[in-house]
Amino acid sequence: MSAPATASIPLTHGQRWRAFWVCVSVAALTILDLSKVNVALPSIEEALGAGSTELQLVVSGYVLLFGLALVPSGRIGDQRSRKTMFIIGLSLFIAMSVVCALAPTPEVLIAARLLQGLAAGIQMPQVVGTIQQVFVGRERGRAFGLFGATIGIATAFGPTLGGLLIAVGGPQDGWRWIFWINVPLCLLVLAGVIWLLPRTRHAAPGRLQLDPIGLVLFAVMIVTLMWPFLLTTGSPDDDPRRWWTLVLFAVFAAAFTWWERRYAAFGRNPLVPFSLFSIASFRNGTLIVTAYFTAIPAMFLLTTLFLQTGVGLAPVFAGMVSIGFALASAVSAWFGGNLVTRLGRPLVVWGLGIVLVSVAALAFVAASVPADAVAYAMAGVMLVAGVGAGLVVAPNQTLTLADIPTREGGLAGSVGQLGQRIGTAVGTAVALSLFYGAIYRDEGDGTHGLDVYHDAYTYGMISVGVFVGLAFFLGVIDLLSRRRSRRLSDASS
Numbered sequence: 001m002s003a004p005a006t007a008s009i010p011l012t013h014g015q016r017w018r019a020f021w022v023c024v025s026v027a028a029l030t031i032l033d034l035s036k037v038n039v040a041l042p043s044i045e046e047a048l049g050a051g052s053t054e055l056q057l058v059v060s061g062y063v064l065l066f067g068l069a070l071v072p073s074g075r076i077g078d079q080r081s082r083k084t085m086f087i088i089g090l091s092l093f094i095a096m097s098v099v100c101a102l103a104p105t106p107e108v109l110i111a112a113r114l115l116q117g118l119a120a121g122i123q124m125p126q127v128v129g130t131i132q133q134v135f136v137g138r139e140r141g142r143a144f145g146l147f148g149a150t151i152g153i154a155t156a157f158g159p160t161l162g163g164l165l166i167a168v169g170g171p172q173d174g175w176r177w178i179f180w181i182n183v184p185l186c187l188l189v190l191a192g193v194i195w196l197l198p199r200t201r202h203a204a205p206g207r208l209q210l211d212p213i214g215l216v217l218f219a220v221m222i223v224t225l226m227w228p229f230l231l232t233t234g235s236p237d238d239d240p241r242r243w244w245t246l247v248l249f250a251v252f253a254a255a256f257t258w259w260e261r262r263y264a265a266f267g268r269n270p271l272v273p274f275s276l277f278s279i280a281s282f283r284n285g286t287l288i289v290t291a292y293f294t295a296i297p298a299m300f301l302l303t304t305l306f307l308q309t310g311v312g313l314a315p316v317f318a319g320m321v322s323i324g325f326a327l328a329s330a331v332s333a334w335f336g337g338n339l340v341t342r343l344g345r346p347l348v349v350w351g352l353g354i355v356l357v358s359v360a361a362l363a364f365v366a367a368s369v370p371a372d373a374v375a376y377a378m379a380g381v382m383l384v385a386g387v388g389a390g391l392v393v394a395p396n397q398t399l400t401l402a403d404i405p406t407r408e409g410g411l412a413g414s415v416g417q418l419g420q421r422i423g424t425a426v427g428t429a430v431a432l433s434l435f436y437g438a439i440y441r442d443e444g445d446g447t448h449g450l451d452v453y454h455d456a457y458t459y460g461m462i463s464v465g466v467f468v469g470l471a472f473f474l475g476v477i478d479l480l481s482r483r484r485s486r487r488l489s490d491a492s493s
Contacts, residue, residue, distance in 0.1 A: 015198040016134045020143055022192045023127040026086060027147065028154040029093075029185055030120040034062065034424075035158025038301055039315040040166060040175035042308070047172050050106040053231060056432075057110045060230035060425060062117035067421035068222055069121025071272060072215055074129065074414030082126040083197055089122035090190045097182035128397075128413025133406045138341050141398045145337010148394025149330035152386065155296075156326030159304055159319030167316045211263055214271040217256040224249035226422060229429035236440055238433075276404070276412055284478040285400025288348065288471050290419030292355075292392060294427035295467035299359065302431055302460040303378060310453025311371050321375055324383030332390025340395035345479045347395045352472040354388025359468055363461040367454045392471075427467055435460035 011019070041055045050058070077085045096116040103109035127147075135143045165181060166174035228242040260270040277283045300322060307318035332351075340347055358381050365377045397416070404412045438456040 011134055011198060016139075018196055019130055019134055019198055020146070022189070022197045023130050024147055024150045025189045025192060026090065026123050027127045028150050029182065029189060030124055031151055031154040032158050032161070033116065033120070033182065034297070035155050035300065036162035036165075036178055037062075037158075039159045039162040039304055039308070039319055040178050042315075043166055043171055043175040044106075044109070047175065048103070048106045048109065050109075054106040054110060056231065058106075058113055060226075060428070061110050061114045062120070063421050063425050064223070064226055064230055065114045065117030066121040066124075067226065067418050067425075068219055069118050070125055070414040070418045070421070071218060071411065072210060073122045074125030074411040075210060075269075075271060077126045077129055078411050082130055083193065083199070085122055085126050086193045086197070087190065089119045089126075090186055090193065092116075092122070093119035094183055094186045094190070097179045097186065101176045101179035101183075124417050125411070125414035128401075128417070129411075132401050132404070132413060138338075141337045141339075141341045141395075142334075143337070144398045145334045145340075145394045148333035148337065148390060148397065151393060152329030152333055152390060153326045155300070156322040156329065156382075156386070159300065159322055160316065161319070163314065163316030163319035167314065211260075211269065211271040214256065214260055214263060217252055217259055218271055221249060221252040221256050222418075222422075224252060226425045229425045232429035232433050272411075272415065276415065279403050280478075280481065281403050282400055282412060284474065284481075285396050286416050286419050288352075288474045288478070289393070289396055289400070289416055290423045291467050291471035291474060292352070292396075292423070293420040294423035295359070295464045295471070296355075296389070296427075297424045298427040298431035298460070298467075299362070299464045301428060302435060302457060302464070303362065303382075305435065306366060306453055306457040307375055307378070310450055310457070311374060313375060317375065321379045322382055324379050325386035325389065328383050328386030329390035329393075330386075332387045333394040334390075336391045336395045337398065340398045345399060345475065345482055347391050348399070349472065349475040349479055351388040351391025351395070352468065352475050355385050355392065356465065356468045356472055358382075358385035358388060359461060359465045363458050363465075366457045366461075371450055423467075427463070430463045431460040434463055 037059060041058065044050055044058060045055055073085060073089075093116060096112045096119060099112035100109055100116065103112060131140070131143050131147060161181075162178050165177040168174065169177040224245045227245045231242050232238060257274075260272055260274060264270045264273065277286075303321060304315075304318050307313045307321060308315060336347055336351070361381045361384075362378060365381055366374060369377045400416060401412055435456045438459045439452055
């Protein structure tokens with residue numbers, strides 16, 4: 001027997017948009033903490049004496065717990081109160097930001113980052129679920145357009161903000177400011193959730209249905225999938241035995257699939273209803289965004305590493321290269337959100353094409369432009385890439401959730417977010433392995449100076465291009481499938 005759906009409460013235009021801006025503020029803080037910590041890794045290494053694996057876990061531990069919490073939190077939010085989930089997630093996020101800022105050792109920092117990721121995973125499904133619930137039609141497209149613009153700005157401005165805080169706080173303790181800044185920002189957003197977020201529905205009666213066995217199988221499946229990628233640093237010291245966990249992943253993925261289908265066959269509410277993937281728009285959109293997010297965070301990280309370690313730019317200036325991306329993606333996401341109901345999937349395919357060309361241009365510029373001008377040239381390419389990026393995320397989100405019932409909006413959104421987090425972990429690991437592997441090989445062959453980093457950046461960006469190309473291919477396949485379905489429908493009528 002499926003869980004009863006909650007009854008929606010009609011909202012005025014002002015209440016809908018007030019709920020939207022509160023939700024988007026939560027999302028911006030969550031995503032900002034993914035990107036702004038990257039530029040702090042050298043400072044954390046110096047201040048705490050952290051090794052490469054510990055530094056990787058500072059970033060990837062956040063991603064791991066983020067991904068683990070998404071699906072169960074989305075299910076709880078759909079069945080109970082999204083507002084309560086927001087309050088729980090934000091409160092935990094604030095507390096762990098304080099612990100991160102005060103961390104005396106790498107171990108304490110990693111533990112706090114894990115719980116910070118858990119808090120982020122509690123919050124994020126509620127954002128997408130609320131937007132999916134309170135907006136319909138063209139207004140939903142505009143809402144997701146603004147949502148995509150905000151996410152683009154938060155992602156691209158993160159390194160700039162992180163570098164600025166390090167510059168203000170100093171090389172020894174500036175990284176702590178990156179976490180201290182979360183406290184006042186999160187308190188403001190928490191106040192908005194408590195006093196400004198309107199009630200969107202009546203609570204569902206009955207007990208919470210969460211499928212505990214499915215939850216355990218899901219958790220082990222995700223950990224065994226992401227674990228080897230999270231521990232990949234590109235160092236020759238990486239333990240190759242970590243890849244054996246992928247065998248365990250295959251076993252637990254099969255067990256999870258079998259259990260969820262069996263659980264649903266008895267008329268109960270599975271953790272992940274596989275019927276969602278029978279909806280072509282949801283399935284294809286989720287695959288596209290997973291491939292896309294396997295590439296884009298790695299692109300930002302590689303570019304920051306190249307400019308900091310290769311060219312020798314200060315963190316704040318290396319981060320500023322992505323400002324054009326942020327501004328351009330914000331503008332194009334707004335237009336994309338307004339145009340997606342009219343243009344559909346071709347809008348996403350064009351955006352992916354622009355990003356793919358920009359990835360190739362970044363690699364070419366890094367290898368051919370002199371060091372004193374390369375940051376400016378890369379900033380120009382990033383501006384163009386941002387135009388394409390804004391046409392991808394927001395329109396794809398609208399298309400992905402277009403046929404999903406609003407009562408399952410949180411769960412469906414969390415599955416898409418899970419794809420993004422897994423993609424981020426995989427893409428970052430692959431790119432870093434290629435980047436650092438090229439450095440170790442070139443230095444062993446006697447190559448010195450900027451040429452080492454030219455090769456490293458090029459190899460890393462090849463992986464980025466492959467994943468953007470995969471997203472482009474999936475977008476074209478989906479576009480052709482939609483056109484074929486439309487022709488068959490027209491012929492039958």
